[in-house]
Amino acid sequence: MDVTPPTVVWTRDAAEPEKRDVWRAMKRGFRGHCPRCGNGKLFRKFLKCDGHCPVCDLDFSPHRADDLPAYLVIVIVGHIVVPTALWIETNYSPPVWLQLAIYLPFTLFA
Incomplete structure (x- = not known):
C-alpha cells in the first residue's frame, strides 16, 4: 500500500513576513538598490524594474510600478x-x- 505524504501549499498568509526597516529599504530603493541587501540593482534599464535581485534573489515582481x-x-x-x-x-x-x-x-x- 502506497501512502503519499500530504501536499503542503504555501500561501502568502502562511509565510512569516520578513522583518525589515522601512526607512532603510526606502533609502536603498531611492538609490536604485535592492531594498533587502542594498547591493543588487533594482532597475535593469531606465525605469524598468528587474525581475529579481542578482545578489540576494529577492523577487521584485509583486512591486508593480x-x-x-x-x-x-x-x-x-x-x-x-x-x-x-x-x-x-x-x-x-x-x-x-x-x-x-x-x-x-x-x-x-x-
Whole structure:
C-alpha cells in the first residue's frame, strides 16, 4: 500500500513576513538598490524594474510600478523645461530654430 505524504501549499498568509526597516529599504530603493541587501540593482534599464535581485534573489515582481516612473519623469522634466522656455521666450524672443535647437536636446537629455 502506497501512502503519499500530504501536499503542503504555501500561501502568502502562511509565510512569516520578513522583518525589515522601512526607512532603510526606502533609502536603498531611492538609490536604485535592492531594498533587502542594498547591493543588487533594482532597475535593469531606465525605469524598468528587474525581475529579481542578482545578489540576494529577492523577487521584485509583486512591486508593480506600471506607468508611475514614466509619469514622474514627464512631470519633473515638464516643470523644468516649460517655465524655462516661457521665461526665455518672454524676455529674449530668440528665433524658433534656436529654441528648438536648445529645448529638444535638453528635454531628451533630461
